Amino acid sequence: MITGTTVRRFVRHALIRTGLEGISLTRAGHLWRAAAGRGIIFTLHHVRPATSTRTYANALLSITPSFLEEAIQACLERDMMPLPLQDLPERLADPRDKRTYFCFTLDDGYRDNAQFATPVFRKYGVPYTIFLTSGFVERTRSIWWETLEAILACNCEIVFDFGSGEKHLPLGSEIRKTFVYDRFMDYLTLTPEDEAVDAIDRLARSVGIDPLALTDQLILPVHDIAQLAEDALCRFGGHSLTHVNLRRVDADRLKHEIEGSLDTVERYAGYRPETFAYPYGYASAVGPREIQAARQAGFKVAVTNLPGVLRSESAQDPTAFRRVSLNGNYQKRRYVGALLSGVPFKLPDTRKA
Ligand SMILES: [Zn+2]
Incomplete structure (x- = not known):
């Protein structure tokens, strides 16, 4: 028997693909400049070569190194500037600054980030932030x-x-x-x-x-984090202690999860992190209470996974930045162009289909 969730999954994929194709084919992205705002923060998870075994479930969490390269090229072609995530609030708040920016973020701290994504970022001189979940790094929490x-x-x-x-x-x-x-x-x-x-x-x-053992196989160990921390392009940020949905925990656990990740990431990377990514990051996992908690903990920037491009006003709420996921199911260069246009975020939300 097929559940309603399974049917919705197929409908949703079809709608997203149709929407992205429509935008890339009509070149609406070029016509609707205003929708693009001040830039974009990308969310990535795994970056690794494609395999035929990942056909369901987590396929959307993996993009290939060549698609990452295409995404960077698409940004550079539009004269967007690469920027470290922690520098974004000042740039967006500066009224004289009319440039558009792009930031790359990678959630969960997978080993493949260092193996496959780092060389691409180095090739183009693009800064990136990797968000670490302490329980994954310490092999005490499974994924x-x-x-x-x-x-x-x-x-x-x-x-x-x-x-x-x-x-x-x-x-x-x-x-x-x-x-x-x-x-x-x-x-x-x-x-x-x-x-x-x-x-x-x-x-x-x-x-x-x-x-x-699976966590150990997939996640960067402390030694590799320390090594990568020496790369001037790489910054580490917090992604909680256990990757729990923060909206579903009480106030004490929330504080512990957010503030605890300041200390643990500092221990791994050798500096106090300035950035945080809310686990899952969608609307039922991050709300006003969590956004305030990240600010109170002292994070300069915190990112959700609510889809959207950056606007100058975003600087007023730097612990609630929106991001755009580079989805493994839609790895085509023209889709990146559609996302950069900002137009998908002006359309009715097809993800609720
Ligand atoms: Zn995550």
């Missing part, structure tokens, strides 16, 4: 979406209790895997996150997967 992808890669039958008794879930086909993935997404929404992560960890171990 549930990666664990889930590893579980779903097996062609076995899994047994899991979503809250109404054990269910046997065969994973024999792509459509079954997508269905099971969506059930887990619903489960994660309804279950306290720590509890859900623990349950997914137990499931992983039951099919022979070690979730923390």
Whole structure:
């Protein structure tokens, strides 16, 4: 049986692609300059060569090094200037400054960032910020979406209790895997996150997967972070202690997650971070309380994943900057042009489809 979530996923993809194609083909991006504002902050996760095994679930989190290069070229062709994220508030607040900027940010601290993205950023002299989750760096917290992808890669039958008794879930086909993935997404929404992560960890171990070994395989270790911190183009920022949805935790945990990441990132990188990325970053994971907490903790800049380009007014709220995700499902140069135009963010929000 296919859930409504699965159907919505396909509809959403079709709508986004149609929208991006429409904008790139009509060249609306060139006609509607005002929509582009003062620039853009890109969100990236994995940067690594394409594989044929990543066909569902996390595919949107991976872009190839050549697509990253195309995105940089698209910005440079439009005379946009690369800028370190922490410098953005001053530039946007300066009324004499009419330039447009682009910033690159990479969430979660994947090893592939150093291996595949750093050489591209160096080639073009483009600064970038990597946001670290302390529990991932220290191998004490698993990355549930990666664990889930590893579980779903097996062609076995899994047994899991979503809250109404054990269910046997065969994973024999792509459509079954997508269905099971969506059930887990619903489960994660309804279950306290720590509890859900623990349950997914137990499931992983039951099919022979070690979730923390997977974290170790994927995330930059402290030694590599220290090494990368010497790269003048690279800055590290905080991404909480456990990557929990901050809107779903109490005030004490919120403070601990945000302020704790100041200290841990300082320990790894050798300087106090000035930037923070809210885990998940969408509207149900970051609100006024979280934006204020990041400001009170002393972060100069904090970024959401609410889609949008930069405006001069954005400088008034530097712990609520919007970003644009470079999505692994839409890796075409002309789509970057459409995003840079700002037009997609003026259109009705197709993501709610
Ligand atoms: Zn993240």
